[in-house]
Every structure is written in C-alpha cells, then in structure tokens.
Amino acid sequence: MAPRTSKMVVAIDFGMTFTSVASAHLEVGQDTFTVKTIHSWPGLTTPTSRLPSVLSYPEGDYRWGSLAYAFKPTYAWFKQLLDRQTPYNEFRDANFERVTNQTLVEPAPGKEPEQMVADFLRGVRLFLMDYLSLLLTPATTLHFWFSTPVVWGDAARMAMREAVHLSGIGSDFPGSVDFTSESESAARYILEREGDRFKTGDVFCICDVGGYTIDSASYRVFSREPVLRLTQLTESRGMSCGAMTVEMRFLDLMMDRFDKAFEKAFHREGAMTSSFMNKFADLKEKYNGTGLEWRLKLELDVIHSRFYDTRTSEVLLTPDDLVLIFQAVIDNSIHLMGAQLNEADRESYRHGGCGVKYLCVTGGFANSPYAKIRYDEFAKERDVELIIPDHPAIATASGLALLGVHNVAYIKKECARTYGLYHPDLMLTTGDNVERPIIRRIDMMQRTPPKITWLFYKDVSYEENFLYSRRFELLHAVDTIMIKTVTVYAIDKSDPEDKRNMIHPDDLERPAHVDINLSHIQLDHHPRVVRNGRTWYQVLIDVNAILCLKKGELNIEVSANGTICGHCHVLTAWG
Incomplete structure (x- = not known):
C-alpha cells in the first residue's frame, strides 16, 4: 500500500x-x-x-x-x-x-x-x-x-x-x-484572520449570526506557544433568530401592502430565485442606515399605492421600512452579545483576569453595513473592540477546515450532559480506593438501594481528554453468568442527586453498555465467602473513563488485576 x-x-x-x-x-x-x-x-x-x-x-x-x-x-x-x-x-x-x-x-x-x-x-x-x-x-x-x-x-x-x-x-x-x-468553528476562523491581535490572557466573545440561529461563546487565550490554547469561559448560548428573519419581515411587509397582487407577481418571477429577491439581497449588502428611499423592480397589478411607482414598476421602501426589517435580528443578536459579555466579565474577574477585550461577529448578516454600524455602537458602549473579519459568511466553513488542519487546544470545556455507570452489584470503594470486607459488602447490597455512580457532570469544565480513574467493588455469585452488563446513563441535568436511587427514571437515557467479562479473571485470587448456600466473590475493578469533549467522545475501559475485561465508546455532546 x-x-x-x-x-x-x-x-x-x-x-x-x-x-x-x-x-x-x-x-x-x-x-x-x-x-x-x-x-x-x-x-x-x-x-x-x-x-x-x-x-x-x-x-x-x-x-x-x-x-x-x-x-x-x-x-x-x-x-x-x-x-x-x-x-x-x-x-x-x-x-x-x-x-x-x-x-x-x-x-x-x-x-x-x-x-x-x-x-x-x-x-x-x-x-x-x-x-x-x-x-x-x-x-x-x-x-x-x-x-x-x-x-x-x-x-x-x-x-x-x-x-x-x-x-x-x-x-x-x-x-x-x-x-x-458553530461557535468554535467561527472562533477558529477569527484566530486565523485576526490572531496577531490576541495576546495571552485576552478574553474575547464571539457571536455567529447564521441563517436562522445565533450562536455565541466566550474564550480566554491561555497560551500562544508552542500551540494556541484556549479556555472556554462561558457556556455556549444561542437563539432561533438569524438573517432569514430579514427576508421574512420583508415579505410580510410586501404581503401587508400588496396582498394577492404581490403573491401572484412574486410566484411569476420565480419566488426566492427571482431577480426581485436578488435585488433585495443586494440592498441588504448596501444599506447603511441612511435615510434614503430604496426601489425594487417588480411588475405589480396595483393602481393606487404610495408604496408603488406605476410609471417605473418599482416597489418603494422607506427608511422606516428598512429599520423595521432589520430590527429584530440586530436587537436579538445585541441582546445575546450583552449577556455573553456580562457573563464573560464575571468569570474573568472571578479568576483574577481582565474583562472582555474583543467582540467578534461572524455569519452572513455581519456583511450588512447597517448591522456593522449598530454593532460598532454597541461595542463602543461596552468599551470592547469590535472585530468583523473579511468574508464573515464563510467563517464557519473555513473555521472547520482550519480545525481539521491545525486544531486549537482547549484546556477546558464544559460537559454538555451528566454521565454515570450502574450495575446492581457494582459499588465504589472507599475514598482511598480501599476494599470493604466482603461480608460487609454483601450486607450493604441487601440493605442499601443500588445507586448510579456519576462520572462527569453537565456544565462542569474539564480539561481536554480528562481521565476519570476510580476503583470499584464488583460482587459475583458463582451461579450467575460471567458477563456483567454495566449501563452507561446520561441525563440533561447538572445536579442529578435527586435521581441517584432511581434506576430507570424516564428522563435518564442509556446511550451505551460496558460488558465486563470475568471469564479471564482468576477469581480465587479475590475475597470469597459462602452466604446462604451461595458462593460470592468480590473483584476489584478499575474504571478508566476518558472524556474528549472536543471530539464528542467518552471512552470507558474496565480492567481487573491489569487485565482489560470490558470497554465501550460513547458519542457525547461536544460543547
């Protein structure tokens, strides 16, 4: 090969x-x-x-x-x-x-x-x-x-x-x-295009205004050498209001004013692929908030309307019309930016750092001159420097390509869900990884309801490729099968303590299982006891779980006496 x-x-x-x-x-x-x-x-x-x-x-x-x-x-x-x-x-x-x-x-x-x-x-x-x-x-x-x-x-x-x-x-x-x-992709593009501005310790917020969603997140530059490393300071946030809202408001306005006459002409001209919409797209890319009237060519069967020029067959848009069309996206994105700046400032100051220095805006809507003016006004009010890179519409795609070539190292990321393990015969050892006497362990199993052992928690920041390593006690009766199926649970809560004693609650998902195979383990090397005519063994099990939030993976490996006896791969939420 x-x-x-x-x-x-x-x-x-x-x-x-x-x-x-x-x-x-x-x-x-x-x-x-x-x-x-x-x-x-x-x-x-x-x-x-x-x-x-x-x-x-x-x-x-x-x-x-x-x-x-x-x-x-x-x-x-x-x-x-x-x-x-x-x-x-x-x-x-x-x-x-x-x-x-x-x-x-x-x-x-x-x-x-x-x-x-x-x-x-x-x-x-x-x-x-x-x-x-x-x-x-x-x-x-x-x-x-x-x-x-x-x-x-x-x-x-x-x-x-x-x-x-x-x-x-x-x-x-x-x-x-x-x-x-999407926010990480856009951030990678920003770092490639504007990276010389960012110094170690700088904090920046990014807001990606897409077609129908707005994404945002905040990061601190942890180091630049030997590789660029970032810390995510705030939870990624978003909302359903993107650039397509401009088209929706524009068409709503046209229907309010011209009703069936507009609908008929719009369909005749090709609807979303019409030259009329191409001209409106051109308007979006040129409108800068100045108080001028804009005209768009469209043959309408309209006799009397102050918003239509029958001599030139043009639809008229007033300055107030354009402000109305753009207002929702601008206001919603600025609201999200403000919330991110507030949270990032709090987190940065809490850890002894400086406040946010840069506000970065990407997505096709960032090409709008009017949006740039409004975003610049907001940035000045918040005393941050506004960065809108060249070609913001392709920031996500280009940032994805850059991530694939030279990835950015994130020293910490927030886990998107809480993950845990459960088997009725599996229990954590004591705090010092010390094994309980087997008699006590059997008595505990009979008295204490089984619990889920939570490994990683939602909204907690973990270092990239964080390793969870703990020792468990696994009870095995000789008259049961040698393969123990341990369930991996996931829950969309940061504090699942109220669910610890519930083995099958409706809001718990089971994304994977780990099959622990005891057939290759020399059971006679482990504590043994006969209770009520049954022979029990207690096997010390080492669980190593690696959480890779960057790739969206949770890998769990189980071993006993250094012998791997079970593993699984879980696809997780990634940021």
Missing part, C-alpha cells in the same frame, strides 16, 4: 437555510496550505459560496440545492427536524410558506428527519466526489468536519451524526468524520 503523503480536509457547514463547503489540502511535512471555498454549485449560474439547503422529491427521487426549486413541494429548514426537543411550530410561518412556495420544518411523506438530511448531504457528497476527484490521489487521506448549533442538545447532535453516516460521507466517500460547534 502506498504511504499517505497528503491530507485533505473537507468542511461542510450544513445550515438551516444555506450550506457552504471549504477544503484545505496539506502535504505531509509542509506547513503551508490554502483554504478554498466552493463557489460553483449545480443549478447556479452566478458564483456563490452559499448553496440553498432545500430538497424536493419528484417521482420518488430527490433533488437538492437550487435544483430542488423546480419541483413542488420544496422542503426547507428541515435541518431543525433533527432537534425533536424543539416544537416545530416555533419555526412555522404560514404566510412565508405560501409566498415562497416552500414547506418549512416538515418531513416529506415517508421520510424521517435523518433521512432527509442524509438525502441532501448525499447530493453534496456525490458532487464533492466529482469536484475533488482531480485533487485526490491514493496517497490522500480525507477528513470531514461538520458543525452544529450550540442550542442543540445531545439527541439532536446524535441525529446529525446518524444523518451523516446515512449519506455515505465517511464510508462511500471514505474518511474520518469529526464534529464541533
């Missing part, structure tokens, strides 16, 4: 409204590389880094991206279906669906959410296999990276993993697959 001499990172920022893909190619032994963003997509004649995240299913087949608009119904925002904890009606807008000819946050008939996401990503995969074919050789290793919103819980992230697997990315298109949060 030929030696692997090059590494290709493919970063897929699958968003609720748009998807972007970036790649980085690195030759072994070289440090130089270039991150490239794909600007040529099927069905699009104008170069763009943003592919619409839409699907349609004509005659049992599927169409993805811009090719999907030619068939009805067109499904959009289906990524949110992966988060089954969020009521979908929060995202539904009947007026917007009717005007845009799209079905929002609704499964296609016979399709599970994971299957819909997999269909879209399968289209991306097949395109990438052809697009990258000239760059790939048998000596190239492939590494795929994905990001997810910080507002998602563990179950939604697991659903995203399943969808990626179903799409064939990592299998049919072979390579490793890694995940991280």
Whole structure:
C-alpha cells in the first residue's frame, strides 16, 4: 500500500437555510496550505459560496440545492427536524410558506428527519466526489468536519451524526468524520484572520449570526506557544433568530401592502430565485442606515399605492421600512452579545483576569453595513473592540477546515450532559480506593438501594481528554453468568442527586453498555465467602473513563488485576 503523503480536509457547514463547503489540502511535512471555498454549485449560474439547503422529491427521487426549486413541494429548514426537543411550530410561518412556495420544518411523506438530511448531504457528497476527484490521489487521506448549533442538545447532535453516516460521507466517500460547534468553528476562523491581535490572557466573545440561529461563546487565550490554547469561559448560548428573519419581515411587509397582487407577481418571477429577491439581497449588502428611499423592480397589478411607482414598476421602501426589517435580528443578536459579555466579565474577574477585550461577529448578516454600524455602537458602549473579519459568511466553513488542519487546544470545556455507570452489584470503594470486607459488602447490597455512580457532570469544565480513574467493588455469585452488563446513563441535568436511587427514571437515557467479562479473571485470587448456600466473590475493578469533549467522545475501559475485561465508546455532546 502506498504511504499517505497528503491530507485533505473537507468542511461542510450544513445550515438551516444555506450550506457552504471549504477544503484545505496539506502535504505531509509542509506547513503551508490554502483554504478554498466552493463557489460553483449545480443549478447556479452566478458564483456563490452559499448553496440553498432545500430538497424536493419528484417521482420518488430527490433533488437538492437550487435544483430542488423546480419541483413542488420544496422542503426547507428541515435541518431543525433533527432537534425533536424543539416544537416545530416555533419555526412555522404560514404566510412565508405560501409566498415562497416552500414547506418549512416538515418531513416529506415517508421520510424521517435523518433521512432527509442524509438525502441532501448525499447530493453534496456525490458532487464533492466529482469536484475533488482531480485533487485526490491514493496517497490522500480525507477528513470531514461538520458543525452544529450550540442550542442543540445531545439527541439532536446524535441525529446529525446518524444523518451523516446515512449519506455515505465517511464510508462511500471514505474518511474520518469529526464534529464541533458553530461557535468554535467561527472562533477558529477569527484566530486565523485576526490572531496577531490576541495576546495571552485576552478574553474575547464571539457571536455567529447564521441563517436562522445565533450562536455565541466566550474564550480566554491561555497560551500562544508552542500551540494556541484556549479556555472556554462561558457556556455556549444561542437563539432561533438569524438573517432569514430579514427576508421574512420583508415579505410580510410586501404581503401587508400588496396582498394577492404581490403573491401572484412574486410566484411569476420565480419566488426566492427571482431577480426581485436578488435585488433585495443586494440592498441588504448596501444599506447603511441612511435615510434614503430604496426601489425594487417588480411588475405589480396595483393602481393606487404610495408604496408603488406605476410609471417605473418599482416597489418603494422607506427608511422606516428598512429599520423595521432589520430590527429584530440586530436587537436579538445585541441582546445575546450583552449577556455573553456580562457573563464573560464575571468569570474573568472571578479568576483574577481582565474583562472582555474583543467582540467578534461572524455569519452572513455581519456583511450588512447597517448591522456593522449598530454593532460598532454597541461595542463602543461596552468599551470592547469590535472585530468583523473579511468574508464573515464563510467563517464557519473555513473555521472547520482550519480545525481539521491545525486544531486549537482547549484546556477546558464544559460537559454538555451528566454521565454515570450502574450495575446492581457494582459499588465504589472507599475514598482511598480501599476494599470493604466482603461480608460487609454483601450486607450493604441487601440493605442499601443500588445507586448510579456519576462520572462527569453537565456544565462542569474539564480539561481536554480528562481521565476519570476510580476503583470499584464488583460482587459475583458463582451461579450467575460471567458477563456483567454495566449501563452507561446520561441525563440533561447538572445536579442529578435527586435521581441517584432511581434506576430507570424516564428522563435518564442509556446511550451505551460496558460488558465486563470475568471469564479471564482468576477469581480465587479475590475475597470469597459462602452466604446462604451461595458462593460470592468480590473483584476489584478499575474504571478508566476518558472524556474528549472536543471530539464528542467518552471512552470507558474496565480492567481487573491489569487485565482489560470490558470497554465501550460513547458519542457525547461536544460543547
């Protein structure tokens, strides 16, 4: 087999409204590389880094991206279906669906959410296999990276993993697959573009204003050499209000003013793919808050309206209209920024550091001149320096590619869930890892209800690749099977103490099991006693659990007398 001499990172920022893909190619032994963003997509004649995240299913087949608009119904925002904890009606807008000819946050008939996401990503995969074919050789290793919103819980992230697997990315298109949060991806891009500004000890907040979610987090630069290391100071936070809200408010305004006349003309011109919407996109990228009237060409069957010029066939937008259209996204993002700055300042001062120095804004909405003005005003009020990098719309995709090439070391990250172990015959030794007398241990088992031993706790910061290492006592009766199945429990609470004596409460999930095989253990080397005609052994079990929050993994290894007798791999929430 030929030696692997090059590494290709493919970063897929699958968003609720748009998807972007970036790649980085690195030759072994070289440090130089270039991150490239794909600007040529099927069905699009104008170069763009943003592919619409839409699907349609004509005659049992599927169409993805811009090719999907030619068939009805067109499904959009289906990524949110992966988060089954969020009521979908929060995202539904009947007026917007009717005007845009799209079905929002609704499964296609016979399709599970994971299957819909997999269909879209399968289209991306097949395109990438052809697009990258000239760059790939048998000596190239492939590494795929994905990001997810910080507002998602563990179950939604697991659903995203399943969808990626179903799409064939990592299998049919072979390579490793890694995940991280959208805020971390954007932070990596900021550090690459603006890294010279950041000194050891500096604290920065990042706010990524995406298509329909806003993500935020705060970090401290722990060190720059020999590698860049960050400490996450605050919990990642987010909300459901992104740049797409601007389009929704704009179309609501058009319907309020022109009703059926607008709906008819808008559909005739191609709805979301029309030149009318392209002109509105151009307006968004140029509007800077000045009190000017804007005009957009659209043939409307309207006779008398002060908001329509029949001579030029143009829709008129007043300065107040534009403020109204932009207001929700700006206000919500500033509210989230303020909460992050407050929390980051408290955490930094509590640990003897300085307050937040930089406020970084990424995402397509950060391209808006009006948004930049408002964000700059807010930054001045808070006495922080505003950083909006070049090309903020591709910050997540490019940051993912950079993470795949040269990762940032996070010395501490918050665990997203609480994880523990349970078996009715398994109990922690005393505080000094001292074994109890076997007679006492059997008596305790009969008197004391079994408990879950919690290993890692939600919202607690752990060093990357944190090792939990403790010794347990395992009772074994000779008339029972030699394989003991230990259950791994997960709960979305930071303090599960009220659940310790509940073995099967409804709100506990069981993401994995560890099978401890005692058949290779010399039981006669362990304490033994006969009670009520049964022979019992007490085996000392060492449990080593490594929590890798960066990769979203929990690896548990169980051994006795130095012999490994059980292990499992758990996919966890990652930040």
